[in-house]
Amino acid sequence: MEREYPAYRAGFVDRVLGAAPGDARNWYRELRRLCREVIEPGAEHIDRSRGYPRTSIAALREIGAFGVVAPRQCGGLGYGDGVGALAVEEVSCACPSTGAILMFHSQVVRRLAMFGNTRRQREQLEQLALGQRMGASAWSETDAGADKRMMATQVVTDGSSWKVQGSKQFITGLEAAELVHVLLRAPGPAGELVPTFLSVEMDTAGLSIEEIYDLVGLRGSSTGSITLDGVAVEPTDVVGEVGWGNKLMSANHTCCIHPGMIALGIARSAYEKLAPWTRGDWPQVRQTTEYQNTRFTLAEIEVQLGSAYAYAAQAIEYAHRDPNGAGVDCVKVKLHASTTGLSVTSAAMRLAGARGFRRDCPFERHWRDSQATLLMGPTNEIVKERVAAQIAQTSSDSE
Ligand SMILES: Cc1cc2nc3c(=O)[nH]c(=O)nc-3n(C[C@H](O)[C@H](O)[C@H](O)COP(=O)(O)OP(=O)(O)OC[C@H]3O[C@@H](n4cnc5c(N)ncnc54)[C@H](O)[C@@H]3O)c2cc1C
Incomplete structure (x- = not known):
């Protein structure tokens, strides 16, 4: 049922x-x-x-x-x-x-x-x-993670052909991806290099998978790095227009589909297991609901999750009404949901006691997975910068 x-x-x-x-x-x-x-x-x-x-x-x-x-x-x-x-x-x-x-x-x-x-x-x-x-997306580089200003991957051109030179890291879904959207610098109208997205076939000569990482969490996400060594592309592979790299990144960040949704799923999974665990419904696990701390922690998680889902629903509604106006609201939810995920999974680890510290206990996987959502773009620090900028803007507008 x-x-x-x-x-x-x-x-x-x-x-x-x-x-x-x-x-x-x-x-x-x-x-x-x-x-x-x-x-x-x-x-x-x-x-x-x-x-x-x-x-x-x-x-x-x-x-x-x-x-x-x-x-x-x-x-x-x-x-x-x-x-x-x-x-x-x-x-x-x-x-x-x-x-x-x-x-x-x-x-x-x-x-x-x-x-x-x-x-x-x-x-x-x-x-x-x-x-x-x-499909997969490749915007991160060793020296251009959260901040893309130092991005080195670029189109090299002799005037008639375009070749991509560089490397990208932390690309999720890499093993099975057949198409990758690469953020790089491409020649603009005056020859200057400007941030641009290219849609590149993974089997193009010169593009190779360098490594699939052994991650701490999201271990099956097939996240890894590629090198692009003289990869032949066409100006028609540009997604949108040359110079729209920041605009397309921003479209990603103003969307309600973000790592906060992964975090909420992880937190829910941990919480669904935690209540029966504290009742002693798991093998070799004793009941701990007699302790006030257990009952209060469960109550806190229930409220934390309820507010995180309500906040997410509100941002989704804003994004539905005005897809271009919900930007900061969506990233605020990313920040809130990912910190809620970490808080819930950490609390689950503590409530589960020493038995929960074993690898065969489900909570440690949820706890590891939830850590990744804080690091995934936009990182929580970048989100805080954006929210702070919005607060500063609102204050100066009202002066
Ligand atoms: C599981 C996982 C999957 C991912 N999948 C993808 C993917 O599919 N495609 C992709 O392109 N990338 C992906 N990423 C990379 C992710 O987008 C980067 O982690 C992110 O861009 C941050 O880069 P960095 O880790 O190199 O941090 P760095 O840029 O080295 O930053 C280190 C620290 O400094 C902070 N920081 C950096 N710049 C600023 C700033 N200007 N202001 C304030 N704080 C700052 C960061 O928030 C972080 O805490 C993935 C990451 C993870 C963990």
């Missing part, structure tokens, strides 16, 4: 689905079934083995999850960003590595839907929306 939505999250689900096309509700029910029956059972093995979640990805493909945000005329489900965010949260509750791959793929789909203006990019969009091919 299907689980009811817990009270702390029911409003979030209702508000997101209430604003979506009518058939999204049935689709979401199917997604939940699949998460419970196919994705969640494989999550622990994926974490331990660091393996790519092939079975989960194949199951998501079957229900069209890779095109959830793409318009219907482009092969997608056309459910919009809100349901895209809900899908990332739901999948991440079952397996956050799979949720991260879905999130980064959806960002590529969204970027092509908004800015892909060549016939080739329209074809790429349809293939990605149908899940026939997987």
Whole structure:
């Protein structure tokens, strides 16, 4: 029998689905079934083995999850960003590595839907929306992580051809990605190098995977680095226009599909296990609900999660009403949800006691996974800078 939505999250689900096309509700029910029956059972093995979640990805493909945000005329489900965010949260509750791959793929789909203006990019969009091919994004570099001003990857041109030279790191979904959106410097109209996104086929000569990282958390997310050594590209591979690199990054950051949704899924997964754990419903675990600290911690988590979901629902609603105006609200949710995720999983580790410190206890995986969401772009420090800038702007406007 299907689980009811817990009270702390029911409003979030209702508000997101209430604003979506009518058939999204049935689709979401199917997604939940699949998460419970196919994705969640494989999550622990994926974490331990660091393996790519092939079975989960194949199951998501079957229900069209890779095109959830793409318009219907482009092969997608056309459910919009809100349901895209809900899908990332739901999948991440079952397996956050799979949720991260879905999130980064959806960002590529969204970027092509908004800015892909060549016939080739329209074809790429349809293939990605149908899940026939997987997409990934490459903006981070060794000297250009959170701050992209020192970005070194660039287009080298002799006037007639374009070749990409550089390297990119921390690219999620790398192993199975067939298309990667690379942020680099490309020649502008006056020959100056300006931040630009290129849509590059992974099998282009000169592009190679350097490493798939042995991460602390999100271990099955297939996150790694590439080198681009004389990769031949065309000006028609530019997504949007030359010089729109910052604009496209900003479109990513003003979207309600972000690592905070992964964090909420992880926190929910930990909390769903924690209450039965404290009742002693797990093997070799004793009941601890007689302690006031246990009861109060559970109560605090319930309220923390409830407020985090309500905050997320509010930002999704703002983004739905005005996709260009919800920027700072969405990144505020990223900050709040990721710190809530870490707080909930840390509390779960403490309540679980020494038994919870064993690798065969589920909480340590949730705790490791939640750490990653603070580091994923935009990093929480960058978010705080943006929120502080907004506060300063508001204060100077009112003076
Ligand atoms: C699991 C995982 C998956 C990821 N997936 C992808 C992906 O698919 N594609 C991709 O391109 N990247 C990805 N990233 C990289 C992510 O976007 C970067 O971690 C992020 O951009 C930060 O870069 P950095 O870690 O190199 O930090 P650095 O830039 O080295 O920063 C170090 C510290 O300084 C802070 N800092 C840096 N600059 C500023 C500033 N101007 N103001 C205030 N604080 C600052 C940072 O917040 C951080 O705390 C992923 C990261 C992780 C952990």
